[in-house]
Amino acid sequence: MGETKYTKDHEYIRLEGDVVVVGISDYAQSQLGDVVFVELPKAGKKLAKGDEAAVVESVKAASEVYAPVSGEVWEVNAALEAQPGTINEDPEGTGWFIKLKLSDASELASLMSEADYKTYLASIH
Amino acid sequence: MPEPETTAVPLRHTPLHDRHVSLGARMVGFAGYDMPVQYKEGILAEHLWTRTHAGLFDVSHMGQCFLVGRDHETVARALEALIPADIVHLLPGQQRYSQFLNAEGGVMDDIMVTRSADPEEDGTLMVVVNAGCKDADFAHLKAHLPPQIKLIIAEHRALLALQGPEAASVLARHCAGADRMAFMTGVSTLFDTISVHISRSGYSGEDGFEISVKADKVAVVNERLLAHPEVKPIGLGARDSLRLEAGLCLYGHELDPTTSPVEAGIQWSIQKRRREEGGFLGFERIRRELAEGAVRKRVGLLPEGRAPAREGTEITTVDGVNIGTVTSGGFGPTLNGPCAMGYVATPHSALGTKVHLMVRGNAMPATIVAMPFVPHRFHRA
Numbered sequence: 001m002g003e004t005k006y007t008k009d010h011e012y013i014r015l016e017g018d019v020v021v022v023g024i025s026d027y028a029q030s031q032l033g034d035v036v037f038v039e040l041p042k043a044g045k046k047l048a049k050g051d052e053a054a055v056v057e058s059v060k061a062a063s064e065v066y067a068p069v070s071g072e073v074w075e076v077n078a079a080l081e082a083q084p085g086t087i088n089e090d091p092e093g094t095g096w097f098i099k100l101k102l103s104d105a106s107e108l109a110s111l112m113s114e115a116d117y118k119t120y121l122a123s124i125h
Numbered sequence: 126m127p128e129p130e131t132t133a134v135p136l137r138h139t140p141l142h143d144r145h146v147s148l149g150a151r152m153v154g155f156a157g158y159d160m161p162v163q164y165k166e167g168i169l170a171e172h173l174w175t176r177t178h179a180g181l182f183d184v185s186h187m188g189q190c191f192l193v194g195r196d197h198e199t200v201a202r203a204l205e206a207l208i209p210a211d212i213v214h215l216l217p218g219q220q221r222y223s224q225f226l227n228a229e230g231g232v233m234d235d236i237m238v239t240r241s242a243d244p245e246e247d248g249t250l251m252v253v254v255n256a257g258c259k260d261a262d263f264a265h266l267k268a269h270l271p272p273q274i275k276l277i278i279a280e281h282r283a284l285l286a287l288q289g290p291e292a293a294s295v296l297a298r299h300c301a302g303a304d305r306m307a308f309m310t311g312v313s314t315l316f317d318t319i320s321v322h323i324s325r326s327g328y329s330g331e332d333g334f335e336i337s338v339k340a341d342k343v344a345v346v347n348e349r350l351l352a353h354p355e356v357k358p359i360g361l362g363a364r365d366s367l368r369l370e371a372g373l374c375l376y377g378h379e380l381d382p383t384t385s386p387v388e389a390g391i392q393w394s395i396q397k398r399r400r401e402e403g404g405f406l407g408f409e410r411i412r413r414e415l416a417e418g419a420v421r422k423r424v425g426l427l428p429e430g431r432a433p434a435r436e437g438t439e440i441t442t443v444d445g446v447n448i449g450t451v452t453s454g455g456f457g458p459t460l461n462g463p464c465a466m467g468y469v470a471t472p473h474s475a476l477g478t479k480v481h482l483m484v485r486g487n488a489m490p491a492t493i494v495a496m497p498f499v500p501h502r503f504h505r506a
Contacts, residue, residue: 036431
């Protein structure tokens with residue numbers, strides 16, 4: 001399993017060959033609270049970095065999840081539709097959202113390492 | 126995942142603020158106060174706990190005041206000039222839901238009015254108003270009440286709500302006879318040795334009580350209630366999802382200065398004598414709408430899918446014609462699915478009407494249904 005990288009908007013990606021797994025960080029799920037609904041894109045959709053990739057809804061509010069890098073939606077985690085609470089229980093594991101086929105590997109350099117993300121979380125609190 | 130907005134205006138604290146923080150609450154700004162939106166277990170667990178056991182809410186941000194006059198009829202008639210409820214015929218200790226209306230029949234606030242049960246306090250009404258409206262409400266009362274009616278703003282009183290099927294048995298351990306009170310009545314009594322005013326009412330759709338107590342005593346009452354295994358602290362997040370499932374209006378959402386109580390479907394709170402006699406601000410519109418119907422109506426909306434439709438969502442016919450807007454919407458934890466309410470043009474408001482909710486550009490099928498979404502379980506003795 002490859003290295004996990006993070007955005008300032010609290011999405012993560014994990015590199016698995018030329019596909020990246022995208023989800024939201026443990027911090028993000030704790031801020032959202034109980035997830036009750038998730039809207040995922042269709043496989044094949046092309047996303048540019050920063051595009052809205054998914055919508056995640058807690059009891060109180062809806063939040064957008066943005067594509068951390070550009071690419072084509074390769075696979076979606078359809079199990080989340082029946083079990084959205086998986087995002088709270090295991091956000092960086094079985095609670096992943098989508099897999100993207102990278103279109104520009106150089107974009108990875110703009111993301112934070114796990115250590116940098118921890119520093120970033122400390123800085124916003 | 127954008128960051129939540131931060132506000133530059135310093136937020137006010139209730140007397141229990143530090144206790145919420147020590148209990149691990151997530152605090153948010155609400156109506157000018159720093160309030161607990163949820164505690165550690167989260168909104169889902171807190172909501173379900175309140176429906177099955179007892180939830181304790183700090184609602185000290187709400188406004189409390191007393192209107193005092195020579196006798197009940199004098200003070201009741203003075204308040205009746207501003208609200209459409211029958212207050213003159215309230216029995217001692219009886220509580221009633223009503224609204225301050227503006228001259229155009231729009232709702233300035235929705236309120237609870239209780240006639241003192243104590244014969245020594247004949248001529249005293251207790252009024253509880255929304256936090257976000259309280260300054261305007263008190264100014265409105267000052268401007269309109271005749272000089273012989275005294276307005277006493279109870280700034281140094283806190284307010285707790287204990288809601289849920291186990292609320293009555295818990296409260297009766299501290300307030301003898303609380304479990305025998307009728308729904309929508311109030312009484313001044315002792316909580317152990319502390320003077321309180323309790324009413325059997327609330328905002329969750331469950332049986333429950335509101336407990337008014339001096340600010341310097343509320344911490345003791347709060348701790349003694351939390352010490353019972355049936356009781357957990359509940360934040361504003363679950364308060365909102367509970368009242369949504371119960372089909373209850375929230376000021377600023379279902380009710381505002383342009384909306385009449387007839388449109389909101391709360392004309393049950395306008396008793397017969399008042400409908401006939403009028404004599405309150407805004408009566409002309411109320412009379413007309415009661416006779417001819419309102420142009421729009423508040424309805425319950427049940428989406429077919431799992432996606433919640435939030436406030437502001439456009440409501441259309443199945444042919445895509447705009448007929449209204451969602452005013453509150455979300456996920457009902459007890460319903461285990463999304464539910465919403467909103468206003469639609471009256472010709473489209475019949476129960477069973479199929480509509481579309483425009484969520485993120487997609488037409489989501491939904492049905493207009495009767496409310497509440499979860500049956501009320503008030504204590505009707």
